[in-house]
Amino acid sequence: MTSTEDVPAHRYEFVESLRDFARRECGTREQRRALSDDDRITHSAELFGKLADLGWIGCAIPEAYGGGGGSTSDACHLVEEMAYGKAPLFGLGVSLVSATVVQRFGTEAQKQDILGGVCRGEVLATAISEPGAGSDAGSMNCRAERRGRKFVVNGQKTWISCAHIASRILVLCRTDGTGDKHAGITMLDIPVGTPGLEIRPIATMGGDEVNDVYLTDVEVDEDRVIGTEGGAWHQIMRCLNADRLMCGAVFLGHARRAFDDALDYIREREQFDRPIGSFQALRHRIADLATEVECCRLLVRDAARKLDRDPDRQVPREASMIKLKVTETAKRIAIEGMQMMGGAGYTLEHDMQRHLRQSIISTVYAGTSEIQREIIGRSYGL
Known part of the structure; x- marks a missing residue:
């Protein structure tokens, strides 16, 4: 089902280019097995880099931050065609979803830094779920205690997609536990490699997709709060x-x-x-x-x-x-x-x-x- 009949004329060439890229880079079973190490690796950094070089990862990110200034439809066509082409790019959709939150709630400096990184081919992940907070996300217990102009974060996140290949993780944590469970939640931008941040892959039948993320006395500057402190629900x-x-x-x-x-x-x-x-x-x-x-x-x-x-x-x-x-x-x-x-x-x-x-x-x-x-x-x- 590769018809472009429902694709508007101004997106036709974009969709055709995406399909041509997928056919060229991973059009054969042999190519896909090589890129994914026989389906064990779900994200190819090499392929992701090529998408970044073409300017396609940031197709829906404003031009001011290095993107293409396109629309939600453009982003949907991008991930749909890469999935149809069986391109091992699990980090693509995860990064674009995380980027929408930064684009909507981030400061100008955060947008330049984080969205620019996504456009250049950096993977961006978001950590919400915890061992005791899955479908009931408001029950999260990962804590971030304010100490002056920093936050100290302790807790565990689980089932975090692409944390092992991400450059940074947007971590949801509780900064105030005195009110309603949906209040007092804050989103923090934490670079991977920050002392006290540990990522452990979870083995699944789908390959290397999800991870446990442990945070032990992780120090985060207050300027890494995305949006409003305590208002991230x-x-x-x-x-x-x-x-x-x-x-x-x-x-x-x-x-x-x-x-x-x-x-x-x-x-x-x-x-x-x-x-x-x-x-x-x-x-x-x-x-x-x-x-x-x-x-x-x-x-x-x-x-x-x-x-x-x-x-x-x-x-x-x-x-x-x-x-x-x-x-x-x-x-x-x-x-x-x-x-x-x-x-x-x-x-x-x-x-x-x-x-x-x-x-x-x-x-x-x-x-x-x-x-x-x-x-x-x-x-x-x-």
Whole structure:
């Protein structure tokens, strides 16, 4: 599903350039295995650097900070096409989501420093979850105690995407525990390498994606507060909404690619003297999956265009619908794609097993499908 029919004329060349880049740099299974060390590495610094050199990482970051001055739609097309091309660039979407918070709440100096770094190819991560604070993010206990013009941070963060490859981490911590649990939370920009900051990778079936982050007497200057001290809860919400939209764009790319891989296989594979895709059981399955992909595409495009028109607009309902629908669809396509491909889908020779490993967790991180349904239901006053 590589049609550009729904791509506006002014973005057509950009999308085509993205597809050409992906075909050239990681268009073969051999290239992808080399870049990812046989699917163990989810982010290629080499490939990320090439994107930075082309000016594409910062496509939606204002020109004043080294970006391209583009829109949310541009960023969505970027991550979608890199996902479709199977480029090992896990840090791309994570960095862009984190950058939206700095762009909205950071000082001018922070924007020049942090956003400029992202445009140059530095990975930016955000640390929210803790061992006792996952879906209930307001229950976080990582503490930052003010001492003069510094904060001293102690605590643990977990499931932190890309912390091991990041240059800096935006850490959410509690600076005041006397009020409501959603108050007294502050976002701190902490460079990786700061004394007392320790990152330990968590082994997963998806490769090197997430980490535990330990903070022991980590000293942070007060000028590294992003936004308002004690008022970061609404920043978290903006981060999560951006994360869900970006996650939707990423897994729209994965869903499209898994669909195309399955379709190519059943067109070519013959049994009983005919392509297996000609049998009604598979032909109807393809029809259902194709329709689901188109629904996902429309959801992502619509929300991105709303934000293009009004970048400050909040779209919590739409973001949760996207996260729910697209990730569940990507998982379904990978599972059904493996079924249609039979034993071939289970082998390392084909990418379907990788589609499955990537999509199976997508309905959990960035807010589980169950949490998305709660958010959507409550948005209707229920």
